[in-house]
Amino acid sequence: MKKLYILAIITIFFTSLFALNQVDNFKVWDTGQEGVYRITLDCKESPDIKELNSGSKKYLILNIKDSIFKKSSESFRMKHHGIEYFKLVQFDKKTVRLVAKITKEYQTKFLIMQKNSSFPYRIIIDYKQKDIACDIATGLPTIVIDPGHGGKDSGAIGTKGTYEKDIVLDIAKQLEKKLWQSGRVNPVLTREDDTFVGLRNRVSLTENKNAVLFLSIHNNAEPTGRARGYRVYVLDENGKSGKTHDIVASAENKSFEMFEDINDVKKMDKNVLGILADIKLNQTIAKSMRLGNLVIDSFKNEFSNVDIEIRRAPFHVLKLAGIPGVLFEAGFITNKYDERLLKNVFYREKVAEVLKRSIMSYLTDNKLIACELESNNLPEYYKVKPGDTLIHIAKRFSIDLKKLQKVNNIENPSRIMVGMKLRIVE
Numbered sequence: 027m028k029k030l031y032i033l034a035i036i037t038i039f040f041t042s043l044f045a046l047n048q049v050d051n052f053k054v055w056d057t058g059q060e061g062v063y064r065i066t067l068d069c070k071e072s073p074d075i076k077e078l079n080s081g082s083k084k085y086l087i088l089n090i091k092d093s094i095f096k097k098s099s100e101s102f103r104m105k106h107h108g109i110e111y112f113k114l115v116q117f118d119k120k121t122v123r124l125v126a127k128i129t130k131e132y133q134t135k136f137l138i139m140q141k142n143s144s145f146p147y148r149i150i151i152d153y154k155q156k157d158i159a160c161d162i163a164t165g166l167p168t169i170v171i172d173p174g175h176g177g178k179d180s181g182a183i184g185t186k187g188t189y190e191k192d193i194v195l196d197i198a199k200q201l202e203k204k205l206w207q208s209g210r211v212n213p214v215l216t217r218e219d220d221t222f223v224g225l226r227n228r229v230s231l232t233e234n235k236n237a238v239l240f241l242s243i244h245n246n247a248e249p250t251g252r253a254r255g256y257r258v259y260v261l262d263e264n265g266k267s268g269k270t271h272d273i274v275a276s277a278e279n280k281s282f283e284m285f286e287d288i289n290d291v292k293k294m295d296k297n298v299l300g301i302l303a304d305i306k307l308n309q310t311i312a313k314s315m316r317l318g319n320l321v322i323d324s325f326k327n328e329f330s331n332v333d334i335e336i337r338r339a340p341f342h343v344l345k346l347a348g349i350p351g352v353l354f355e356a357g358f359i360t361n362k363y364d365e366r367l368l369k370n371v372f373y374r375e376k377v378a379e380v381l382k383r384s385i386m387s388y389l390t391d392n393k394l395i396a397c398e399l400e401s402n403n404l405p406e407y408y409k410v411k412p413g414d415t416l417i418h419i420a421k422r423f424s425i426d427l428k429k430l431q432k433v434n435n436i437e438n439p440s441r442i443m444v445g446m447k448l449r450i451v452e
């Protein structure tokens with residue numbers, strides 16, 4: 027009896043030990059890019075990773091649950107580009123912890139590679155230093171405005187034959203102009219005319235521009251023609267399951283972006299064999315919710331009895347690494363009253379004005395203000411924005427007006443056009 031008892035204890039001990047996932051092969055890779063690090067870890071079993079939000083700005087912490095690290099502790103000193111060290115430790119009996127001590131803001135992304143015949147499970151973690159949130163050409167924070175659809179993709183079609191792609195492009199352009207005239211932001215459109223832009227390109231443009239905010243503009247659609255009003259969508263982090271109630275109810279469900287979303291996930295599973303996760307997602311969603319609520323407040327202030335609400339949905343276009351964003355459905359194009367309003371240019375201007383106000387409140391709340399332009403950091407080109415004059419552009423970059431004219435072969439300084447590319451440095 028006693029023997030059996032001991033055997034049972036030993037069995038339990040070993041089972042629990044062997045049930046733990048073994049983590050090893052801790053490596054820090056030089057990516058060759060300043061402020062970008064990659065860490066890899068190998069695991070016997072599929073790892074369960076959680077980001078720990080310590081509230082501290084000095085450490086980035088990742089926990090690998092039910093795991094064991096045989097060396098118990100290993101660290102790499104970095105001492106440059108804002109990272110002091112990376113450390114992998116056995117935090118408690120069942121948790122392996124990866125700690126990065128940082129002195130500058132970093133964002134992290136991780137990916138789990140599934141095991142195959144030659145490799146075990148591999149965790150890849152990328153640390154990328156957050157750049158200054160300012161566009162170098164203007165010294166202003168960039169906001170990406172995304173008019174939905176375009177070209178072959180008309181979006182929803184109204185009862186009077188109005189195309190969503192045309193309505194949203196006009197609202198976006200009016201918003202761009204208003205934002206630029208505020209002098210506080212650098213607005214960028216994902217499309218400036220009736221052309222088709224894929225969702226991946228919209229996302230990569232926003233990420234490459236290092237935008238502080240993303241706003242996608244759409245019109246809603248619904249088969250009975252009865253639904254009216256505005257909807258503000260914020261990304262649902264559980265979106266991959268596709269089980270979100272909202273998305274079933276939403277008319278946008280049928281739209282092109284949802285199909286692309288599903289295919290995208292499928293493609294990713296096949297090619298990367300992993301799960302890509304933005305581990306800062308929760309913070310980004312909280313910011314997106316704040317922006318969404320500001321949009322709602324601004325619309326309620328402007329229009330009495332306005333039907334507007336915030337919802338969560340797994341829109342692909344909102345899956346932006348660390349960039350807060352909302353998808354705004356400006357009315358139901360399938361409702362005859364909403365459609366009539368949307369066809370009115372003054373109404374669209376009012377919608378753009380209210381959106382501008384929401385964005386301005388967000389920027390103020392988050393202290394997102396213009397950066398100092400560094401004179402030795404002049405851009406090669408500058409694209410003329412609505413409301414620009416050549417004199418202002420010359421002043422902005424502290425260059426001689428005559429020189430600017432000469433370099434760009436402009437005889438009459440009043441003859442510049444929006445979208446025109448000007449050479450700034452010789």
Ligand SMILES: [Zn+2]
Binds near residue numbers: 175181190281
């Ligand atoms: Zn749409």
